[in-house]
Structure formats: structure tokens, C-alpha cells
Amino acid sequence: MQTLSKLAELRRLLHSMERTLGLQDLSPVERDIYYAASELSENDRRVRTVGLIEHALLETVSRPTFFRALKSLVNKGYLTQCSTMNRGCYLVRSSES
Amino acid sequence: MGDKEGSLGRLGVETAVASSAYFATILLTFELVVPLQNLVFPEYSSRASLLFLPHGVRVLSAWLLGWRAVPALLPGVIAAFAYVGGMDVLLPSRMIAIAIAVCTVPLCLHLLRVIGLDLFPSQDRAPCWLCVMGVGIVTSLIIASLTNMAFGSDPIEAIAYLIGDISGLFFGMLALLYAFRLLGRSA
Numbered sequence: 001m002q003t004l005s006k007l008a009e010l011r012r013l014l015h016s017m018e019r020t021l022g023l024q025d026l027s028p029v030e031r032d033i034y035y036a037a038s039e040l041s042e043n044d045r046r047v048r049t050v051g052l053i054e055h056a057l058l059e060t061v062s063r064p065t066f067f068r069a070l071k072s073l074v075n076k077g078y079l080t081q082c083s084t085m086n087r088g089c090y091l092v093r094s095s096e097s
Numbered sequence: 098m099g100d101k102e103g104s105l106g107r108l109g110v111e112t113a114v115a116s117s118a119y120f121a122t123i124l125l126t127f128e129l130v131v132p133l134q135n136l137v138f139p140e141y142s143s144r145a146s147l148l149f150l151p152h153g154v155r156v157l158s159a160w161l162l163g164w165r166a167v168p169a170l171l172p173g174v175i176a177a178f179a180y181v182g183g184m185d186v187l188l189p190s191r192m193i194a195i196a197i198a199v200c201t202v203p204l205c206l207h208l209l210r211v212i213g214l215d216l217f218p219s220q221d222r223a224p225c226w227l228c229v230m231g232v233g234i235v236t237s238l239i240i241a242s243l244t245n246m247a248f249g250s251d252p253i254e255a256i257a258y259l260i261g262d263i264s265g266l267f268f269g270m271l272a273l274l275y276a277f278r279l280l281g282r283s284a
Contacts, residue, residue, distance in 0.1 A: 006111075006161050009218035013160075014274045017226040025278055 025076065029069040032057040034078050034092075041092040047079075049088040111165060115158045116173030122150035122269070123177040145254055149261030151177065152240075153269025156233040159202035163217060170199045193247040201243070202236045230266060237262035 018024055026034060036055035041047040052058065053066060061069075073079045074090070082089035126146045134147055141147075154173075158166040174195050178186040185191055209216060209232070216228050241258035245251075 009161060009224070010157065010273070011277055012218070013157075013224040013226050013229065014270060014277060016224050017270055018274055020226065023274070 026078075027069065027072075029058075029061055029065055030073050030076075030078075032061070033066070033069050033073060037073075037079060037090065037092045045092045046082060047090050047092055049090070052090075108165060108168060111162055111169040112172060115154065115162070115166065115169035116171070116176070118158075119151050119154045119170055119173030120176050120180075122154050122265075123173075123180060126150055126265075127181065145257035146261045147257065147264060148268060149258070149265040150269045151265065152233065152237060152262035153266040155198065155202050156229060156236065156266055157270075159206055160216065160229055160232070161218065162203075163206065164203050166203050167199050171195075174198050190247045190249075194244050197240055197243045197247065201240050202232065205232055205236050205239070226270070230263075233266040234259075234263055237266075 024031065033052060036052055036057045037047045040051050040055065049070070052070075053063070058066060070079070070090075074081065078093055079090040080093060081087070082091055126149055130148050130150075131144075131146050134141065138147075155166075155170065158170055162169055175186060178191055178195055182191060186195075206216060214228075216225060216232065218224060237259050241255040241262070244258070245255045
């Protein structure tokens with residue numbers, strides 16, 4: 001457990017480096033969704049798909065592309081699904097967290 | 098009793114990981130980087146590597162483990178000195194150099210904490226990789242100067258050590274970043 005948490009701390013440090021150097025592993029659509037989600041998320045860092053899809057940055061993105069990118073962001077750990085059973089809700093993971 | 102065993106077990110894991118990483122990067126440096134360096138810069142006569150990855154291991158271990166990095170790195174550093182210098186590892190100058198290599202970074206991080214600049218990982222604040230790089234540069238200067246004094250070598254060597262340490266820390270972190278990314282993809 002301790003080793004795992006050290007690994008997580010190391011990853012947080014490398015994430016901050018990644019962000020400063022602009023090396024994030026995101027496509028333009030994924031980046032727009034992540035920026036929109038960061039902007040829309042409240043203090044509890046939750047964001048709803050409905051709000052995201054209507055965001056100005058994502059107006060021109062087709063629905064299949066949007067959902068593919070959303071799924072990819074979840075796989076890459078930038079977003080996580082809310083622990084509640086609510087399917088349209090995501091938790092924005094800070095790149096520092 | 099259980100706690101004591103737990104922390105000993107944790108120290109064992111930390112020692113295995115940190116020392117193995119240190120020794121592996123020493124092997125990489127002296128078996129791959131230095132021969133390549135000699136091919137690319139044949140006129141460069143110094144034995145110092147211009148990409149010294151073990152400094153990255155030293156800095157990151159101290160950042161993650163604090164004082165525990167000293168015992169965690171010690172076997173790896175002794176093995177590295179034995180690998181490079183053979184039985185010379187028992188010379189007083191080498192023993193001083195080993196102590197400098199394992200103690201400088203944790204000492205520097207703790208001194209910074211004492212003066213109010215706590216860079217150690219914490220859930221309450223974002224990690225600052227540039228600050229860690231800064232510590233890497235300052236400690237490289239200290240280690241290079243002290244090691245040069247202990248060995249009595251040419252001051253120009255200290256500059257080569259400095260370049261090697263800084264590039265080793267930066268590219269080591271970059272390599273880890275891409276390694277984590279690859280692991281994430283294959284998981």
C-alpha cells in the first residue's frame with residue numbers, strides 16, 4: 001500500500017512536468033473536453049455529460065467523436081465516473097492529483 | 098511489534114527498489130551512455146558521463162522517502178562504487194564520496210523544510226517538479242564540489258558532473274513519464 005502511494009506521488013510529480021512541458025497524451029477533442037470539464041466542474045469536481053456536450057468548445061464535435069473521446073479520457077484517468085449510479089456524471093481528476 | 102515489522106518490511110521494499118534502480122542506472126550509464134559518448138565526442142577525455150541517470154534516482158528517492166532514502170540507497174551506491182572502482186570502495190575518499198552521494202539530497206530537502214519551503218509530497222498541495230529540478234541542480238553542485246574535494250580531481254570534472262547530473266535528472270524523469278504512459282496503455 002505504501003509502495004503504491006509512493007508510486008502515485010511519483011506519477012503526480014510527472015503529471016505536473018507533463019503539463020508544464022505540454023506533453024499531455026491528449027487529442028485536440030480530448031483536450032477540449034478536459035478543459036470544458038475543468039471549467040464546468042463545481043467544488044466537488046463533478047461534471048455532467050449534458051453540460052459538457054453543450055459547452056462552446058464542443059459545439060462542433062459530433063456525438064460519436066465526443067463519446068469516444070470521453071471514454072478515452074476515462075481510460076487515461078483524466079475523468080472518472082461518479083461513484084453514484086448516475087451514468088451521466090464524471091469526476092474531473094486534476095492533473096496534479 | 099507488528100508496526101516495527103511493517104516498517105522494516107517497508108524499508109526492505111524501498112531499499113530493494115531504490116538500490117536496484119540506482120545500480121541499474123549506473124550500468125546503463127557506464128555500459129551504454131559512456132561508450133556512446135566516447136564514440137560521439139572522441140575528443141572529450143573526461144570519464145564523467147554527460148547523462149548521469151543515477152542522480153535522478155538519488156533526487157526522486159530523497160523526495161519520496163526523505164531520510165529513509167539514505168539506507169534505501171546505500172547498498173546500491175556501495176555496489177555502484179565497487180562496480181566502478183573495485184576494491185577502491187574501501188578507501189576513505191570513496192567512503193566519504195558514498196556518504197556525500199546518499200546524504201546530500203535528503204539533507205537539502207529537510208533544510209528547505211526547516212526554512213519553510215516544504216517540497217516533500219503531500220496530499221494538500223500539488224507537487225512542484227521545477228522545485229525538485231532546482232533541488233537536483235543545487236545538490237548536484239554540492240555533490241560535485243564535495244566529491245571533487247574528496248577525490249582531489251580536476252575542477253573541470255565538477256562541471257562535467259554537473260551537466261551529467263542535471264541532464265540525468267531531467268531525462269530520467271522524462272523517461273519515467275513515458276514509461277508510465279506505455280504501462281498505462283498496455284494495462
